[in-house]
Amino acid sequence: MYWPDVLYCREVDAMTEKCDTCIVGAGIAGLNALFVASRYLSRDQRVILVDRRSRAGGMWVDTYDYVRLHQPHPFFTAGNIEWTLGKAQEHLATKNEVLDHLQHCLEVIKRRIRVTELFGCEFENAEEVGGMVRINCISGEGREIEIEADRLIKAYGQGVETNAPLELSSTRARSVSPDYFDVRGPEMQASDAPVWIVGGGKTGMDTAHTLITGQPGREVNLVAGPGTFFTSRDRLFPSGASRWYKGELTSSAFTGMARRFDGTNEAEAMDWFRENYGVWLTPETGNFLGAYLSEAENDTIAAGLNEVVMGYLADVVDHDGAAEVILRSGATMPFEPGSWVINCTGSLIRGENPYEPYTSASGRILSIQNRSVTIPFPSGGNAAYFLTHLLFLGKLTQVPLYAVDAEDLRRKAPQLVMVAAFGSLQLYNLSLIAEAVPGGQFNKIVSQNGLDFDRWFPLPRRLRASVRFILTHKRDREHHRRSLDTVAERFGFRGGPVVGAGRV
Ligand SMILES: Cc1cc2nc3c(=O)[nH]c(=O)nc-3n(C[C@H](O)[C@H](O)[C@H](O)COP(=O)(O)OP(=O)(O)OC[C@H]3O[C@@H](n4cnc5c(N)ncnc54)[C@H](O)[C@@H]3O)c2cc1C
Incomplete structure (x- = not known):
């Protein structure tokens, strides 16, 4: 045949x-x-x-x-x-x-x-x-x-x-997934309601950067879980002639980490890697999945975010004619009706x-x-x-x-x-x-x-x-x-x- x-x-x-x-x-x-x-x-x-x-x-x-x-x-x-x-x-x-x-x-x-x-x-x-x-x-x-x-x-x-939108109890939240909803599209542009990005990894950073640079002045909040640090692109990919003398080869950076790691001291090994090659905007950084971010992107996002919330989103609920965010810890925060919740919780x-x-x-x-x-x-x-x-x-x-x-x-x-x-x-x-x-x-x-x-x-x-x-x-x-x-x-x-x- x-x-x-x-x-x-x-x-x-x-x-x-x-x-x-x-x-x-x-x-x-x-x-x-x-x-x-x-x-x-x-x-x-x-x-x-x-x-x-x-x-x-x-x-x-x-x-x-x-x-x-x-x-x-x-x-x-x-x-x-x-x-x-x-x-x-x-x-x-x-x-x-x-x-x-x-x-x-x-x-x-x-x-x-x-x-x-x-x-x-x-x-x-x-x-x-x-x-x-x-x-x-x-x-x-x-x-x-x-x-x-x-x-x-x-x-x-x-x-x-792909990720589905988060299922939320509130009827006042507009819950979307980046995989099915383009945050640069007309619906988002036409609205000035606050945005809650859920997830502080690569998708969260891409989404925050896109919104902050595309719609300056928009209220963008980040629910960051345990916080994430990224590999600094500036350190592992220094640009121009500086690659002759600056930065570090990826293989050397990983060798340094692996030599420090003995199977019990992940916090110490990761701290070493973060201090030498990391970039981050959250006060704590319990996550690292190897994604890259530049210092400039990090600064833009950090300066443009309205609020960074450490912890995990559990739900958004309606009560007494208002809505509020509930975190897994039980903490609550006011939620403006009509706000967007973008599921950036990760897919790896x-x-x-x-x-x-x-x-x-x-x-x-x-x-x-x-x-x-x-x-x-x-x-x-x-x-x-x-x-x-x-x-x-x-x-x-x-x-x-x-x-x-x-x-x-x-x-x-x-x-x-x-x-x-x-x-x-x-x-x-x-x-x-x-x-x-x-x-x-x-x-x-x-x-x-x-x-x-x-x-x-x-x-x-x-x-x-x-x-x-x-x-x-x-x-x-x-x-x-x-x-x-x-x-x-x-x-x-x-x-x-x-x-x-x-x-x-
Ligand atoms: C949002 C996001 C951004 C990322 N960005 C980067 C980045 O910038 N740089 C980077 O290096 N990595 C990035 N990654 C990691 C990324 O997943 C990998 O780099 C890479 O593209 C994954 O390729 P893969 O071939 O391993 O898997 P996939 O891209 O998932 O490909 C596997 C393929 O196998 C097919 N398949 C599986 N099972 C079956 C079956 N039973 N029958 C038929 N077909 C099947 C699937 O349909 C799929 O097409 C990112 C990941 C995510 C989630």
């Missing part, structure tokens, strides 16, 4: 098709897996790319319209595919710019190998039979599609879903998904998702990039990477533990990969990784960091392993080295 390159599931009857590699997920993780696959497969070999969304881009397809990429745009790509935007490197790409680039990545990869795109298709399950993987998908219309592949990469990555590592290891026992199925995280920064793309190399090199089951069940850890431990542990996890696993892949090949893999933030800095600074890594990573690895084991023991979460489907 002839398959055109782009196949929407509604056009497909029940069928069985064969390919060399099937990739589920066309976000930054899936596109990095596809990039790497294209380095090992020949022109006549075929990849089938499956995604339940209608196009490539993953969460960027339906996240809020005013989102901006928080790192300089060249550092969000598949492999080493360059942007064609023609803007300064510092430019923070818009949602449409990101989507255009991810589509461009797909087009560039398609020049090297045959890719059949199966959008609008849900991956259902897979089993290994007779040395191949049999994959079952279902179209939006309920038609069954069976794929037989030599290998399967489930690149669900972060698996981010939220779902409840079944556990699976990152590799099957045979090494034919690679799975990048939150239940067995190996290389967390800067996104699922980095794990997809390195682990797909291991898959094609036949080393996926040979290298006992440490995997952390981030869903479990997030439920059991404060966020700071997770991020502190993620620093150790990243360095531990990269150290194992560096040892398992011959030097020249490892250097080539690293040099083609466009997600590596260190590439912001001039070569001599990067070389110094590489030499430091080569000299110290094995010694540091034992420390990182002890830290991770201590966290696993403290919180009783699933974590440890995985070999095939088993554990060591």
Whole structure:
């Protein structure tokens, strides 16, 4: 049967098709897996790319319209595919710019190998039979599609879903979600009622900055939970010639944190990171998820906010002809009728998904998702990039990477533990990969990784960091392993080295 390159599931009857590699997920993780696959497969070999969304881009397809990429745009790509935007490197790409680039990545990869795109298709399950993987998908219309592949990469990555508006008791509150309501739109412009942003993370900062700069003088309040600190873009991406002597390479910043972290002292390790590389506007900062903010953005938001409330919003209720905000602590605050409540409570590592290891026992199925995280920064793309190399090199089951069940850890431990542990996890696993892949090949893999933030800095600074890594990573690895084991023991979460489907 002839398959055109782009196949929407509604056009497909029940069928069985064969390919060399099937990739589920066309976000930054899936596109990095596809990039790497294209380095090992020949022109006549075929990849089938499956995604339940209608196009490539993953969460960027339906996240809020005013989102901006928080790192300089060249550092969000598949492999080493360059942007064609023609803007300064510092430019923070818009949602449409990101989507255009991810589509461009797909087009560039398609020049090297045959890719059949199966959008609008849900991956259902897979089993290994007779040395191949049999994959079952279902179209939006309920038609069954069976794929037989030599290998399967489930690149669900972060698996981010959209947020609904908060359900509030008050009939006087206008509760909206940024994913379905553009705060720059006419309805918001026509109203001068106060705004309550709920959530002090990246979405909260994007929303506050958009409102404060777009509608100066508007009353904007922030309900900030435990408070959040961000990585200072000025420190990790200093601009112009100052990148020769100022700021710090991301790998060095994470190494500093991971060396300080011993599995018990997350507050100390995070304080060190915050003091050296952080930026924040709340009096306390119990949260950190690795998002970036500049000092200037932080100052603009801090100066433009009417009130910052520490704590969690429980509800907005009507009584005696008025309305009030109720916090989880029981504290209350007056709420002007008609005010907006914007749900910016965050969407990372939220779902409840079944556990699976990152590799099957045979090494034919690679799975990048939150239940067995190996290389967390800067996104699922980095794990997809390195682990797909291991898959094609036949080393996926040979290298006992440490995997952390981030869903479990997030439920059991404060966020700071997770991020502190993620620093150790990243360095531990990269150290194992560096040892398992011959030097020249490892250097080539690293040099083609466009997600590596260190590439912001001039070569001599990067070389110094590489030499430091080569000299110290094995010694540091034992420390990182002890830290991770201590966290696993403290919180009783699933974590440890995985070999095939088993554990060591
Ligand atoms: C609001 C917000 C802003 C962010 N901003 C940044 C930023 O500026 N920089 C940054 O580096 N990171 C950012 N992140 C983190 C971000 O989530 C990742 O960078 C990245 O885009 C996630 O890509 P992914 O491929 O890991 O996951 P996703 O983008 O979620 O892609 C996974 C894909 O898999 C598909 N899929 C999953 N299961 C199935 C199935 N069973 N069948 C078919 N298809 C399936 C999904 O439809 C989806 O398209 C942000 C996150 C959020 C929530």
